[in-house]
Amino acid sequence: xxxxxLRCVLLTxxxxxxxxxxxxxxxxxxxxxxxxxPGYEPRTLTLGGIVVTPRVDxxxxxxxxxxxxxxxxxxxxxxNLQPALEGRRQTTSSDLRLAANANLIRYARYDRxxxxxxxxLADWRGDVAxxxxxxxxxxxxxxxxxxxxxxxxxGAGRRPTLIDVAEAGLDYRFTGxxxxxxxxxxxxxxxxxxxxxxxxxxxxxxxxxxxxxxVSGRTSVYLQGYAVRRxxxxxxxxxxxxxxxxxxxxxxGVSFDVSSRVQGxxxxxxxxxxxxxxxxxxxxxxxxxxxxxxxxxVRTAITLDAFRGDVATIRAGAIGRIDTRLSLAIDQELRHDxxxxxxxGIRDIAYRGAIDRDQRFxxxxxxxxxxxxxxxxxxxxxxxxxxxxxxPIERFSRWTxxxxxxxxx
Numbered sequence: 001x002x003x004x005x006l007r008c009v010l011l012t013x014x015x016x017x018x019x020x021x022x023x024x025x026x027x028x029x030x031x032x033x034x035x036x037x038p039g040y041e042p043r044t045l046t047l048g049g050i051v052v053t054p055r056v057d058x059x060x061x062x063x064x065x066x067x068x069x070x071x072x073x074x075x076x077x078x079x080n081l082q083p084a085l086e087g088r089r090q091t092t093s094s095d096l097r098l099a100a101n102a103n104l105i106r107y108a109r110y111d112r113x114x115x116x117x118x119x120x121l122a123d124w125r126g127d128v129a130x131x132x133x134x135x136x137x138x139x140x141x142x143x144x145x146x147x148x149x150x151x152x153x154x155g156a157g158r159r160p161t162l163i164d165v166a167e168a169g170l171d172y173r174f175t176g177x178x179x180x181x182x183x184x185x186x187x188x189x190x191x192x193x194x195x196x197x198x199x200x201x202x203x204x205x206x207x208x209x210x211x212x213x214x215v216s217g218r219t220s221v222y223l224q225g226y227a228v229r230r231x232x233x234x235x236x237x238x239x240x241x242x243x244x245x246x247x248x249x250x251x252x253g254v255s256f257d258v259s260s261r262v263q264g265x266x267x268x269x270x271x272x273x274x275x276x277x278x279x280x281x282x283x284x285x286x287x288x289x290x291x292x293x294x295x296x297x298v299r300t301a302i303t304l305d306a307f308r309g310d311v312a313t314i315r316a317g318a319i320g321r322i323d324t325r326l327s328l329a330i331d332q333e334l335r336h337d338x339x340x341x342x343x344x345g346i347r348d349i350a351y352r353g354a355i356d357r358d359q360r361f362x363x364x365x366x367x368x369x370x371x372x373x374x375x376x377x378x379x380x381x382x383x384x385x386x387x388x389x390x391x392p393i394e395r396f397s398r399w400t401x402x403x404x405x406x407x408x409x
Contacts, residue, residue, distance in 0.1 A: 003151075016378075032301050042409060055409070057080070057081075058079075059402055059405065062078075065396060066078075066113060067147075068398065070396050074110070078104045078108070080404070085104075093133060093354050095124070097301070102118040107231070117142050119140070132363060133187070134171065136170075137168070141163075141166075143371075150349045151390075157351070163193065165188065165191075167188040168187055170181065171185075180208075183209050184208050187203070189204075198234055199233075201234065205229045207227050210223070219256045221255075222253055222254070222255055225250045227248045228247040229245075230245045239277070239317075243277070244275070245274045246276075248271065252267060253265055253290070261295045262295070266288075268287070272286055273285075275320070287310075298330065300333075302330050303333045305329075306326050307323070315351050321349065325347045326345060326346050335370075338371070344371035356391060360387070362388075365382065366383075367380060367382070375409070376409065378405060379405065382400070
């Protein structure tokens with residue numbers, strides 16, 4: 001399986017699905033896995049001008065605490081099979097990417113935890129005039145709520161909650177000699193399939209406008225404003241609270257590509273969240289988003305990621321939720337056919353207005369990839385996650401070990 005995807009499926013501490021900030025302005029790729037490797041390039045198929053790349057990932061993971069509980073941890077072996085297909089058509093003025101995958105997750109003993117997820121994606125970028133381009137994208141995901149998610153509240157006897165996530169977005173970009181602009185709009189719909197979770201169904205609308213000024217050939221400053229509207233499908237949640245809310249904020253920062261060795265960006269600012277329910281108070285907070293990548297050598301990348309922002313919640317008594325995340329990762333090509341990655345990180349979940357509900361995550365992981373040839377790779381991963389929480393029942397720790405294969409055409 002793809003270790004990056006499997007970490008999301010099995011190991012993560014849950015995702016902030018409704019963050020207020022918009023994605024960072026994309027820069028050049030610094031991924032060590034994307035570097036040229038003569039003799040290990042996967043073969044491709046060409047159909048009607050579209051370059052097609054098929055792939056299958058499969059593997060097994062031992063998880064020593066599949067229910068993410070504090071006491072009475074239960075372990076199991078989790079098998080994973082993920083077929084994937086990607087198509088790409090590139091011209092001098094446009095880039096079309098189509099992708100689809102499925103993920104079959106099967107437990108050796110606790111088969112009620114079995115889930116099947118899938119995803120489809122279409123992403124197009126095209127030049128519409130000199131220095132101007134637009135990007136349109138749409139995706140559909142069948143996902144599920146992890147038991148380690150900060151908002152999860154279902155017991156071990158209940159099957160995992162399936163979620164349909166549909167998203168569409170449109171961007172406009174202008175890149176001048178000094179001035180630049182990026183305008184974006186995104187709509188996302190979260191549909192929790194069980195009737196018991198209908199109050200979690202949510203539509204999120206985001207708009208953002210970012211202006212930048214190049215102070216040098218490799219450094220720019222930017223100012224970004226954004227607004228987010230969250231509309232819950234039901235009028236009130238299970239606690240009788242209207243969870244509709246509007247959030248507005250701004251970030252100011254610097255984007256730099258100092259050399260082939262250092263690139264990234266960092267923005268800081270503030271946001272204000274205004275709940276629709278008259279019993280909930282509006283609140284403000286510090287916003288931050290950034291990534292810094294240092295490549296001391298061509299085959300080494302050290303990446304620091306940071307985020308702080310407003311996130312949706314249906315916790316009892318909470319008027320809002322603020323997530324803070326910080327991670328450090330080292331990617332290294334040990335040999336032309338051996339890749340390694342190590343990462344550590346922290347995450348703090350702070351519930352506004354809720355007493356004794358905050359959570360704090362710590363994680364560490366190590367993984368490696370051995371390329372046997374252009375068609376076959378062996379994957380290995382080990383990780384440790386710990387969640388401390390004000391509520392004792394929400395505390396847990398677990399470790400996992402994964403061994404897998406990747407088959408590429």
